[in-house]
Amino acid sequence: HAGSQEWTQAQVDRRSQLTRAEIVEEWESLSRDLEPSLDRIRPGIAAMVISDAVTHEHDLRGAVDRPGARNSEALLIALERSVKRFGKRIKDARLPSVIVRCEEKTWQAGVLTPAVELQGDRFELVRALNGRRTIKEIASLRWSGDARSYIELAPSNPPPRVSLSE
Numbered sequence: 001h002a003g004s005q006e007w008t009q010a011q012v013d014r015r016s017q018l019t020r021a022e023i024v025e026e027w028e029s030l031s032r033d034l035e036p037s038l039d040r041i042r043p044g045i046a047a048m049v050i051s052d053a054v055t056h057e058h059d060l061r062g063a064v065d066r067p068g069a070r071n072s073e074a075l076l077i078a079l080e081r082s083v084k085r086f087g088k089r090i091k092d093a094r095l096p097s098v099i100v101r102c103e104e105k106t107w108q109a110g111v112l113t114p115a116v117e118l119q120g121d122r123f124e125l126v127r128a129l130n131g132r133r134t135i136k137e138i139a140s141l142r143w144s145g146d147a148r149s150y151i152e153l154a155p156s157n158p159p160p161r162v163s164l165s166e
Contacts, residue, residue, distance in 0.1 A: 051078035055130050058123075062166025070123040076105070079122050082129035082156065083107040089153045098150055100125065116145035131157025132164055 015023060038046060054074040061067055069075075083100045090097060090110035097110030101119040108114060118125070119142040128138050138159065139151050 047077055047081045050074050051081045051126075051130075054078045055126070055132070058127065058166050059132070059164075062164055065165065067166055070121070075122040075126055076102075078126045078130075079105075080107065082126055083109050085156050086129050086154060087111070089156075090150070093149070093153060095149055095153075116143060116147050116150055118143055118147070118150075127164075127166075129154055129156060131155040131159050134159055134161065134163055137163060 015026075018026075038049070041049070054072070055078065057069065057074075061069070079102060084107075086100075087097070087107075087109035091112075094112075095110065096112045096115035097108050099114045099117045100107045100109055101117065102122050102125055120128070124133075124141065127133050128141060133155070135151060138154050139147070143150075
């Protein structure tokens with residue numbers, strides 16, 4: 001299953017002996033096939049692809065110690081998708097909604113009357129909502145109201161045990 005630990009490890013194993021140049025050539029080859037189809041896919045699927053790409057872009061940036069692109073349009077697209085997914089987790093937990101504020105944008109995560117607010121920049125919010133921040137880091141974000149019930153729900157993937165560099 002794509003995204004599972006086994007699948008991910010198989011991808012790493014298959015490419016572990018390749019040079020960076022060979023990996024880049026593989027990506028470029030795959031991109032030539034993928035890019036023309038992006039204009040024809042539904043917006044929700046496009047947002048998923050962009051969100052996944054931007055999340056892994058920053059994973060790679062952290063791995064090679066090259067931070068940047070923290071105000072990209074792609075991050076804002078990823079944030080909107082991440083907030084929707086957070087809202088589903090909140091709804092499933094039958095909790096009041098969270099108002100999420102980032103720059104001039106505001107979203108409601110969940111369907112019930114809001115009880116908590118979360119503010120931050122697009123980079124930190126995307127990293128937190130996509131499982132790239134520790135629980136302690138998520139708790140230290142700018143929450144207003146009693147956020148205790150939301151801290152563990154925030155990340156869509158298991159959060160790291162130690163802080164990531166990017």
